[in-house]
Amino acid sequence: MAKALTKRSENYAQWYNDLVIKADLAENSAVRGSMVIKPYGYAIWEKMQAQLDKMFKETGHENAYFPLFIPKSYFSKEASHVEGFAKECAVVTHYRLKNDPDGKGVIVDPDAKLEEELIVRPTSETIIWDTYKNWIQSYRDLPILINQWANVVRWEMRTRLFLRTAEFLWQEGHTAHATRQEAIAETQQMIEIYAQFAQDFMAMPVIVGNKTETERFAGALDTYTIEALMQDGKALQSGTSHFLGQNFAKAFDVKFASKEGKLEYVWATSWGVSTRLMGALIMAHSDDNGLVLPPKLAPxxxxxxxxxxxxxxxxxxxxxxxxxxxxxxxxxxxxxxxxxxxxxxxxxxxxxxxxxxxxxxxxxxxxxxxxxxxxxxxxxxxxxxxxxxxxxxxxxxLLDEIQTNIYQKAFRFREENTFQVDTWEEFKTQIEKGGFILAHWDGSSETEEKIKNETKATIRCIPIDAKEEDGLCVYSGKPSRQRVLFARAY
RNA sequence: CGGGGUAUAGCGCAGCUGGUAGCGCGCUACGUUCGGGACGUAGAGGUCGGGCGUUCGAGUCGCCCUACCCCGACCA
The missing domain is CATH 3.40.50.800 (Anticodon-binding domain)
Structure with missing residues (x-):
């Protein structure tokens, strides 16, 4: 009785928090926004890791490891990339402490200032592309298909266990290709792997789609995403795969000699999922009695x-x-x-x-x-x-049956909470109730922005399997060719 | 960064108009229990976030810090 959880219906956020703590998955640490992942939570993460790692290797990827620290100057090489991360970076400025001459404790030694500050990686594109530069000379060196399992740091203003923490664990794949086509195929392959993992292992149905320009990864030409619906009617972006074009190749001057003997810039992708998946797993299935784990990921x-x-x-x-x-x-x-x-x-x-x-x-x-x-x-x-x-x-x-059953339950929930909406009034009413909204959108960032400001709803994605359908933008009334997916999101 | 709140035992909290700290859970020992979170008895455990001030006397009043939480803003 002492361990009674808050009911989902009373306070969903509190329920989630209670559950993470009481099921012994993680707890807040002494460092603001950084969590301790406890053995039971880590065991679930290890199961996820093992399966994803297998899937990556089956598709020809290898693991490697790149440094935690990135020279500050690397971030100035790709303009949109730095803009996306600048506001949430931890910066190393000194390399030594010393005893405080005025008394107790230690202070940062002012004589130990770094020539160039180091950034604790918020993501590794820059250091990896700086490295790839030395690995790639010829088309024979391509493709490079590498993944790393690592921790990254993003100095978030507000954090929540697993869903958004200052430091988190993830994998990031970084691939280099000779052609645009091949890179796009890689981007799509990886989002499909994420979708398959979510559905077959996490028992969590997801919508695969493209991000709009404003929601895209900083530095990407195109971002694919898997979006899941949580029990409180909010969306959770659960994995992304980016087609980076030649942006990073140009920024880091990574060229290769093609078969025809021409010097060309390399085409890039990156893709990742994080410990946020733990949050998704918890929220997708659990009930007022506690966690409900899919058998395939249960420790x-x-x-x-x-x-x-x-x-x-x-x-x-x-x-x-x-x-x-x-x-x-x-x-x-x-x-x-x-x-x-x-x-x-x-x-x-x-x-x-x-x-x-x-x-x-x-x-x-x-x-x-x-x-x-x-x-x-x-x-x-x-x-x-x-x-x-x-x-x-x-x-x-029975284990198979449970796996299937919780998937179907989550799938049914999503179906029951996905709404086609055609008028702005309806949109505003529905978004308050939660769930996915499929509505027409005129394709402009201005409209997207206005909808966000008025309702807090964002375009989660443009679903890849959306059928073409003539309609009018739910906000502007301008013509549209397909519905996009709206929701309030974590 | 704006608004609000909290800081007292491992955790959750109480402590009024100032008089030297208590409850529940948990913990330890022993006994009885054991088909849905057991019970009894006996124990252990606190520089009351930090500093300064008022006072004969501060967990309590005042001022100043610090940390954390919630709501917003922000957030591949």
Whole structure:
């Protein structure tokens, strides 16, 4: 009872915060805006990482690592890029401390000032393109398909655990190509990988589309995004893939000799997802009892809780539980047998619900007598008593079923909260209620800006699968050829 | 950066018109419990964010810092 969560209906933001803390995913640190990711939260991130890393490697990418610090001057090479990040950079100006001559503590040694300040990377395009310059001379050196797993720092004004933190973990892919076409194909391939990951592993449906010019990545010619709808009706940008054109190649003078012997600038892409995905995962599925994790990303897929009075009963149960555990492990299912004597079953039930473990097995004396076991699924909270015989197959099937079920639940939610809107009045009313709005837009940044100012809604993306359809802009009444996706966003 | 708030035990909080700090949870020990967050008994734990001032006396009053939180502004 002490751990009761705030209800989603009472205060969604508070619910989210409570959940992150109480499910032991992360906590605020002593440093403003920077979080400590706790072991259980990190375990989920590791599962995400492992799967994404596999998908990147399957598509020919390799991992590398570039420096945390970037010379300040690099940021002045690509104008729009620096403009996008300048206001949120941490800057290293000195390299040494010394004892405060006036008393206690330490001070920054004024004699240890750096010739050129170093920027803690907010993203690595600049240092990577400066490096690629030395790697690329000929078309034979292309493509370069590199990813790095790293931390980055963006000095955000306001932060929220996982969703926006001053320091966060991510991967950033940076590729170099001989042709425009190939770079665009790469950009599209990676957004599709993100979409596939979101849907198949996070059980979270996403809309794939292009950002408008104003919402684009600083320095990109085109930005693809996956947009997910959270339970409170707000959108969460969950991954982006950028076609950078020749902007960075020109800024860092990266040219190659083509087959025809001509010197040409390289074509670039970059793409990334971050620990923000944790926020997406939490908000997409969880309920007032706690986390609901898709089996494919759950650090513990099955937990076995023994119920007993006295150690003789536990001694009966233990071998049966151990046997089930090892049989499940043999087929690749992660299992925890929680035989802690320090907590009662009811406590454990509540705890694993809070932590979103997809399947809970409970076995007591009654089950021991009858050759049964109690099986509870987290997504529906349904309990049933089933025979121990065939439990492995049953669980294998059920894990898949849960994975599918929570995807479908999220998908249904999105469908029920996506609205086609054709008038400005309707738009203003609907945006207050939340959800995705599909509406016509005249394609101008001015209109986009005005809509944002009046409603706080932004164009999340221009969906790539949008069908052509003549219509009138919901704001300006000017002609439009397709609907775009509006929402209020995180 | 604007507006609002908070700072007292590990966490959440109370402490009125000033008199030397308390509650719940958690923690430790022992016992009884154990099929949905157990109970009893006994304990441990606090320079009251920092500084200065008023006062015989400050968690409490005044001033000044600092940090954090919320709402806005900002945010590939």
């Amino acid at each position: 513990i897929q099955v937990v076995i809780v023994p119920i007993y009075k006295g150690f003789d009963e536990l001694d009966n149960i233990r071998p049966v539980a151990q046997k089930i555990k090892s049989e499940l492990q043999k087929v690749g299912i992660s299992v925890k047998f929680d035989d802690r004597d320090t907590h009662k079953p009811g406590f454990k039930f509540a705890e694993y619900e809070l932590k979103g473990v997809p399947i809970r097995l409970a076995m007591g004396p009654r089950d021991f007598e009858n050759g049964t076991i109690e099986l509870a699924r987290r997504d529906t909270l349904e309990k049933s008593t089933v025979p121990q015989e065939g439990i492995v197959e049953r669980i294998q099937v």
